[in-house]
Amino acid sequence: MRILVPILSFGRAGGYRVLSELANNWVSRNHDVDFLSPDSSDEPYFPTKAEIRWVNGEGVVSAQRQAKAKPSGRYHLQALSRGLKVVGHEYDVILANHSLTAWPVALAACGNAKKFYYVQAYEPEYYANRRTIKGYVLAFMTALSYHLPIKRIANSPIYFRYRNLRTSCFVPPGIDLSIFKPGKDAKDLERAESIVIGCIGRYEPEKGTIYVLRAFEKLHQRDRRFQLRVAYGNLPEGWKHDGCEIVVPKNDQELASYYRSLDILVAPGTVQHGAPHYPVLEGLACGIPVVTTGYMGATPDTAWIVGNRDVNSICDAISRLVADPLTRQQKSNQGRIVARAYSWDSVADQMLTVFNGELS
Template structure:
């Protein structure tokens, strides 16, 4: 299949990683895949083996980008629209992947190409809490993009009916399971002199970092074995603890090492439960015990679930999993098995099957 993926820029975000990895897998399985990107974008941060078509606002395609250009957002949209009109008809499928790219994909004439829209986690609320006039306009544009005549695919069932977003098919993000894998000989809380709690440090209140810190403060008073290891820092100003260590992974390999270095990963986010959340998926894949408010992959069988903003329950669940070695080992084993469904090969094949069934089958629909 010939697939074109229009993007505004090659970003460093998780959403860009997903697109690069999907494209890589599709190329490996014999498809012709290309990114269409304004020529002013940076080069890809996440490597891709797909072709890159650099385009300017006149629709002129080039093999090289134009790093000296410093255009406005309007330039990016005009470039995508012009580029789609120029080459869109050469492709069988065009995949929009962000609310702003959905508009040129929907409006540009692209011959007989089918059109789909992959809506990734948190996009439905990306601009909601921002207050400037520009943010309000972007929020409206994002909301209206879900009404465009595109086949919508979301990345979790929670988005099938989420506010004004409607969809009936989902494809989760994936992981490189050759990197995110458990230790050959797992750490054993029962015999360890220390019990290491981990979390990903984030400033945003909805990520729940403060609840991990508060729970740890209680646990450290109750049991001298507890330590805290925070990835990336981002701690509240003035917060410190003698048993807290900050580490800053510089690659996926180092991030996987971080997960393998902790016994328990706590992820108490407060919004969009059921959505994919990489710390939960990656911790399950590397064999950590996971305590979370409930994100994709985390169930009563694979993790210890807690309510929103409930520090005391986080404390109790951690004490429970430390005491009950049999239950802990069973949930960790179930989590490792669950993680196998999130390989890039598996999720890319699922996306391709949806394209074929819903866009190219006898009962093709958008």
């Protein structure tokens, strides 16, 4: 099967990891997989075995990237649209993966290629939360993209009927279980000299970082053993605390080591509960107690589910799990079992099954 994955640029967000890992798995199964990217993009952050076809604003496609100063978003869309018209007909499958790639994929004439749209989040909600004119325009364009004539594949069943998004096809994201795995035995938190709480620091309000910080402040005030370890920083301007440490993992191996350095992981996102959220899946796979507002993989059997935007609920959950080693062990064991369903082999198989169903 020949598969083309058009992108506006390579980035470091979790969605790009998904695309790289899917491509790597398919290439290992002898499928021909290419990325099509504007030549203004950076090189891939996540390693890929797929070939990369670079396209410029005139629609000239090349295997060599001509580094450019960062042009406008219009340049990206124009390059991608023209590139699809040139090479789209060479493929069996074209996989759009973002609202702004769905438009050129839908509108380009690509011969007999089957077109798919992998929806990895309900994007309008995030754009609208910016509360800017550009954000509202992007939210509107993204919402419209869910009505384009492309087969939609969601990464969570919550998107089957989510606002104006409709689909009945579901393929989850995956995790590398050879990297995200348990480490040393969990320590006795009741007698420990320190209790390390962790979270992934994000600026976006909907990621809920501020609620972890406020919960930590309360817990540390009660018990000085509580420490906070934040991955990547991205803390609110002016916020600091002597009990807070920032670490910056450079790759998945270092990110997995970060998770294993924690006693508790908090994932307090405020929107689209039930959707995939990588820290939750990765934390479960590493056997770390997870406190979350409720994302894929997290249930009362595998994690401590807390109220949305509820600092006291986070504090109460952490206090309970510290005092209950038996429940910690039970949920940790069950979380690792649940995480096994998200291996890349399984996820890549599911996506190929969807492709083959449309091609047959």
